[in-house]
Amino acid sequence: xxxxxxxxxxxxxxxGTPARAAQEKRYLKSELEHLGAGVPAVRAIAKRLxxxxxxxxxxxxxxxxxxxxxxxxxxxxxxAIELLTLYVDRLEANDxxxxxxxxxxxxxxALVDPIATNVVGALVTHHPKLGRxxxxxxxxxxxxxxxxxxxxxxxxxxxxxxxxxxxxxxxDAMLEEKEFFIRKAIGWVLRxxxxxxxxxxxxxxxxxxxxxSGITMREAVKHLPERDRRALLAAGARRGA
Numbered sequence: 001x002x003x004x005x006x007x008x009x010x011x012x013x014x015x016g017t018p019a020r021a022a023q024e025k026r027y028l029k030s031e032l033e034h035l036g037a038g039v040p041a042v043r044a045i046a047k048r049l050x051x052x053x054x055x056x057x058x059x060x061x062x063x064x065x066x067x068x069x070x071x072x073x074x075x076x077x078x079x080a081i082e083l084l085t086l087y088v089d090r091l092e093a094n095d096x097x098x099x100x101x102x103x104x105x106x107x108x109x110a111l112v113d114p115i116a117t118n119v120v121g122a123l124v125t126h127h128p129k130l131g132r133x134x135x136x137x138x139x140x141x142x143x144x145x146x147x148x149x150x151x152x153x154x155x156x157x158x159x160x161x162x163x164x165x166x167x168x169x170x171x172d173a174m175l176e177e178k179e180f181f182i183r184k185a186i187g188w189v190l191r192x193x194x195x196x197x198x199x200x201x202x203x204x205x206x207x208x209x210x211x212x213s214g215i216t217m218r219e220a221v222k223h224l225p226e227r228d229r230r231a232l233l234a235a236g237a238r239r240g241a
Contacts, residue, residue: 004064008045008046011045013037015038018036020034023036024036032074033073037075039078058092074110078110081118088122092127093127100145104145117152121155121156131163134166147182150167150174150186160197164193171189175208175211175212184215184216190205191220191221205221206232217232221233
């Protein structure tokens with residue numbers, strides 16, 4: 001395990017540049033150390049390990065991911081997420097506890113979002129009983145955990161399936177929150193849902209448009225037909241009336 005972590009760390013450091021590190025740290029307002037390796041480079045490093053070790057055992061995967069995450073280095077943590085994504089078929093329902101810890105420690109959309117959409121989302125799809133975990137997350141005091149509950153449902157909804165009823169319950173309860181990252185997440189999931197099932201979004205958002213924030217509305221209606229988009233924006237404009 002230590003050898004794998006060391007190889008990954010060396011590869012990440014070799015892929016980075018000081019200029020990019022400073023730029024990304026400033027952009028993300030990050031408290032972490034940044035090596036300056038871009039997302040494509042981090043993904044390539046994770047994919048190389050997946051090719052070289054297709055049979056990596058779950059216990060080793062979790063040890064590697066935990067060791068990478070333990071250091072407060074952005075790219076190490078991102079690579080841990082990429083590995084969990086690539087080997088998500090190894091994960092079990094009780095690994096949701098580990099993912100929740102990572103979400104609580106992430107404190108940035110750049111780490112929270114891929115954990116929620118790619119790892120938690122896949123785990124919930126494979127283990128529907130974890131819907132109860134999302135129900136708890138949706139009421140958590142930590143807005144990153146609430147955001148994760150929303151985003152964990154995104155990928156199936158984007159493809160035309162998914163649990164829109166559950167998303168609708170979460171979003172309805174959060175619709176009037178002031179937190180930008182919650183408002184953005186609701187709009188993002190709605191926008192992605194319109195790509196396959198726009199009628200779901202139109203039917204759900206119509207009665208709630210006057211309660212939704214401007215950012216939620218603008219995101220949600222981006223891909224809707226012009227007539228529906230105009231009608232929803234007009235309804236949303238009555239928010240302050």
